[in-house]
Amino acid sequence: MKTKSTIIGWVFIGFSVFLIGLFYFYPMAQALLLSFQSGTGTNLQYVGLDNYRRLLGDPTFHASVRNTVIYLLVQVPVMIILALLFSVLLNDKKLKFKGFYRTAIFLPCVTSLVAYSVVFKYLFGSDGLINMMLINLSIISQPIQWITDPFWAKITIIIAITWRWTGYNMIFYLSALQNIDNSIYEAARIDGANAFQQFFKITIPMLKPIILFTSITSTIGTLQLFDEVMNITGGGPGNATLTISQYIYNISFKYTPDFGYAATVSYAIVFMIVFFSIIQFKVAGDKNV
Numbered sequence: 001m002k003t004k005s006t007i008i009g010w011v012f013i014g015f016s017v018f019l020i021g022l023f024y025f026y027p028m029a030q031a032l033l034l035s036f037q038s039g040t041g042t043n044l045q046y047v048g049l050d051n052y053r054r055l056l057g058d059p060t061f062h063a064s065v066r067n068t069v070i071y072l073l074v075q076v077p078v079m080i081i082l083a084l085l086f087s088v089l090l091n092d093k094k095l096k097f098k099g100f101y102r103t104a105i106f107l108p109c110v111t112s113l114v115a116y117s118v119v120f121k122y123l124f125g126s127d128g129l130i131n132m133m134l135i136n137l138s139i140i141s142q143p144i145q146w147i148t149d150p151f152w153a154k155i156t157i158i159i160a161i162t163w164r165w166t167g168y169n170m171i172f173y174l175s176a177l178q179n180i181d182n183s184i185y186e187a188a189r190i191d192g193a194n195a196f197q198q199f200f201k202i203t204i205p206m207l208k209p210i211i212l213f214t215s216i217t218s219t220i221g222t223l224q225l226f227d228e229v230m231n232i233t234g235g236g237p238g239n240a241t242l243t244i245s246q247y248i249y250n251i252s253f254k255y256t257p258d259f260g261y262a263a264t265v266s267y268a269i270v271f272m273i274v275f276f277s278i279i280q281f282k283v284a285g286d287k288n289v
Contacts, residue, residue, distance in 0.1 A: 040257055071161070072276070131144060235250075
C-alpha cells in the first residue's frame, strides 16, 4: 500500500511537472534560442549575438526602457504608499461601511483592461470630463493635453495604472494587518506611542514581507506594461509613452516581423526584472540574496 501510494503521488507530481515544463520552461528555452536568430516569418537564421548588439544601439529600445523605468520609479512607490494608507484606514474597527469602501477601492482590479483604458482615454481627452471639471473649478484656463503632450501623457498612464492596481495591493496589506495581534498595539499605546509611531515602528516592520512581495510583483507588472499604453496613447506622442512590451508587439506584428529581435527584447525584460528584484531584496535586508 505504501509503494502504491508513493507511485500515485509521483504520477500526480510528474504530470504537474510535465505541464509546467511544457507550457512554461519549454517556451522560455525556445524564446532564448529564438533571440539568437534573425529573419522574417519562418525564414530564420542563427546570427549569434547580433540581436543583442543591435539592442545596445537601438534608440527606440532605449526610449522604451527610459519610459518604462519612469513609470516604475514614480508609479510603484505611489501605489504602495496609497495601498498602505488605505489598508490602515480600512482596518479601523470604528469605521462604518468598511465593506463598501473596500469593495469600491478593489473594484478597479476586476474591470477589463481594455475597457477602463478606453474610458480613461475619453476622460483625459482635450475636451474630456477632467479638463471640463478643472476649467469649471478655475484651476486651469486652457485644456491640458493629457494625451498628446509627452509629459502629461506619462502622467495619464501613471494615474491609470495607479487607479487600477492600488486596491489589489491594499487587499494584501489589509489581510496582513488583520493577522497582527492587537495586544502589540495596546502595549505600544500604554507606553505612550502615538498613531504615527505605531505605524512606523510596528505596522511597517510587521508588513515588511508583504511590502517586499507587492513591490516585486508591481515591478514585474510595470515592466510588462502594455494594455494601458496601447489603448490610451498608442505609445505616442512619438515614442514618449512607448513601453518595452509595446515595442515587442510592434516588432512582432506592426513593423516588418522580426521575431528573433522581439525575443531578444523580451529577454531584456527578464534581465531587468531580475536586476530590480535583487535590488529590492537587498534594500529589504534579505541576507539570502
